[in-house]
Amino acid sequence: MSAHKHPTWKRAIAGAIWAVAGLAVAWGLLSPASASDNMGGLSVGATATDFALKTPDGKEIKLSDFKGKPVVLNFWATWCPACKAEMPDMEKIYEANKDQGVVFLAVDIGESSLAVESFVQKNNITFPVVIDENSRVTSQYQIVPLPTTYFIDAKGIIRAKALSQMLPEQIKANLKTIMGGEVRG
Numbered sequence: 001m002s003a004h005k006h007p008t009w010k011r012a013i014a015g016a017i018w019a020v021a022g023l024a025v026a027w028g029l030l031s032p033a034s035a036s037d038n039m040g041g042l043s044v045g046a047t048a049t050d051f052a053l054k055t056p057d058g059k060e061i062k063l064s065d066f067k068g069k070p071v072v073l074n075f076w077a078t079w080c081p082a083c084k085a086e087m088p089d090m091e092k093i094y095e096a097n098k099d100q101g102v103v104f105l106a107v108d109i110g111e112s113s114l115a116v117e118s119f120v121q122k123n124n125i126t127f128p129v130v131i132d133e134n135s136r137v138t139s140q141y142q143i144v145p146l147p148t149t150y151f152i153d154a155k156g157i158i159r160a161k162a163l164s165q166m167l168p169e170q171i172k173a174n175l176k177t178i179m180g181g182e183v184r185g
Contacts, residue, residue: 003107003114008165010056013112013119015100027183029085031118031145038144040144040145040152040163041067041141041142041143041144041148041150041161041163042141042142042158042161043158044158044159044160044161045046045157045158045159046157046158047156047158048062048063048071048073048150048152048156048157048158049063049141049156050062050063051063051136051137051140052156053086053130053131053132054130054131055105055129055130056113056114056116056120056129056131057113057117058113058119058129061105061130063105063126065119066103066105068153068154069101069102069150070101070102070103070152070153070154070175070179071102071104071105071150071151071178072090072094072102072103072104072105072149072150072151072152072171072174072175072178072180073105073107073140073141073150073151073152074090074104074105074107074121074147074149075106075107075109075132075138075143075147075148075149075150076106076107076108076109076146076147076148077108077109077111077146078108078111078115078116078118078119079109079111080146080147082164083146083147083165084103084123084144085123085165086147086166086171087106088123088164088168089168089171090106090127090166090171091123091124091125091126091127091166092103092168092169092185093172093175093183093184093185094125094127094185096184096185097175097179097183097184097185098127100179100181100184102175102178102179103127103128104127104128104130105128105129105130106127106128106130107129107130107131107132107137107138107147108129108130108131109132109135109138109143110131110132110133110135110138111131113131116129116131119144132176134162141142145161147162147164147165147166148161148162148163148164149161149162149174151175151177151178152178153177154178159174159177159178160174160177160178162174162180168185172185
């Protein structure tokens with residue numbers, strides 16, 4: 001074997017370490033600040049920037065409409081398999097916790113009102129969904145992977161974020177950081 005080549009077992013161990021680290025990030029086992037701040041998006045601890053976008057039926061919603069409430073801000077698209085997969089879990093957890101004042105707000109990235117409304121109706125999504133037609137808010141929030149979700153406390157501070165599809169346990173754990181109490185569902 002030449003001096004510059006690693007033995008097969010060293011490559012296998014290195015590959016296993018990278019795989020475990022990747023799974024830890026994907027499963028949310030690393031803290032939001034350590035795992036996702038290095039991967040883009042607004043930082044945990046930053047103030048969430050206000051914006052105004054319209055629902056598929058033309059109603060304007062501002063992030064500031066929910067001032068004083070914890071907000072789960074999810075960036076998604078109907079063509080994104082991971083986004084579609086986590087929506088039913090988000091809906092279930094939202095329904096179980098909405099009476100505690102938490103708000104879920106989904107920002108679709110640049111799709112038609114018809115496509116978004118069709119998805120919302122087909123999947124019985126009851127939390128507000130808005131469309132970022134020109135990707136202005138998407139850029140403002142530095143969204144790269146989809147889905148990306150910010151967990152914003154009642155003071156408007158980002159307390160956690162997820163840069164991939166979340167499992168129900170991850171949604172609830174992050175939700176607890178902004179609600180400060182029991183999370184149902």
